[in-house]
Amino acid sequence: MLPGLQVFGLHLPTAPLTALLGGYLALGLASRELRRRGLSEELPYDAAVYALVAALLAARLWYVGRHLEAYLQSPGLIVSLNTGTLALLPGAAAGLAAALALSWRRRALSWALADAHAPALALAAAAVSLASLLAGTSYGQPSQAPWAIELWGAARHPTQVYQLLLDLAALGAAYRLGSGWPDGTRFLVTVALLASGRLIVEGFLAESTLLSGGFRLEQLVFLAAGLAALYVAGRRSTTG
């Protein structure tokens, strides 16, 4: 775990920097895949800018809308740089919608486009897992396994390492699924593998959102995502 580095008196948070670097590398990977397929290699970068702006706007506006009374008293805070006042899920949804809208406007929205992004998606997921390892978040339950790591005062399952390995396996699979498959298969199988990996690792986590009976909400979400991806992939492969 290495949450921060002090460089010349400046505190550098390693986790967000790793995630940012991973995102940048993922964009480069997607761009390269698109070039290989004869598609617009600029699209991932343009879409990232649109997505970022839309995500930030939506995340802040959603949060402001939820606490309108307080913001009316201090309207200057609407443009505050505080990342804690961002509604993450609405922001992510808006970002995705903006990227899809741009792709659609450029007549590029297709399963081939999704396939080109499959390795980038797995690489970005791996970067997030590495960031978790550096920050010590998403930590595992106490364990006596020989490979347990010391974290937060106990020997624990190295869940971030499990996740990283499974993400890298998904990245390998995304590359292995070469040509000859119906468009969309590579992307959907990658999504199914990433979701399955998270379903597995979630079972080792020390903290989850618990439903009644002790079931973990995130596992159900990942199972549903994996099944949906496999179902669509199967349908596309076996029907005309």
Add this chain to the structure above:
Amino acid sequence: MAAARGKNLPLGGRTAWRLAFVGLLVGGLAWIWLTRQPDLRSGDPDLEAPQVGFLAPELTLRGLDGQPVHLADHRGQPLVLNFWATWCPPCRQEMPALQRAAREHQQLVVLGVNVQESPAAVRDFLDAFGLTFPVAIDPDGSALRRYRVTGIPATFFIDREGRIQASFRGPLDEVILGEKLAVLLGP
């Protein structure tokens, strides 16, 4: 399209996809069942953990005068426990809001936990910012680890019974602080 459908899973066609789907469904449900967690909140109300709903883990810190400061000393009062450092810009940003909250809510205790800095540096900072709420020092980072704080600032809102009612990672502003204090103090 026909060429695009020329390849399929090793077992071939629909059967392989169905097997993969059913395998994930059955295996996934079995794994979810095997790894379910008993809800600790209902199981043990006296369990200490740095999570909402659990008792706040006990801390022994050092006051700026070198005297020990125990979290348990504040049991019976609503408490805002804020981890910070002078070199952290977001921490500096949230200080006015914390100071205002401490001044406006007489029954509330705001306790700053400075992370691994010298009492002299902390005193200078408090003077420069006009901060009057109590601050203790976590000299070896053990309080930080106890509360599983991975980045500062981080704030915990602890009720009179010593139970964590809310927490927040990142800099507080008036809006967030008001929202969290409403949870802690009631409307």
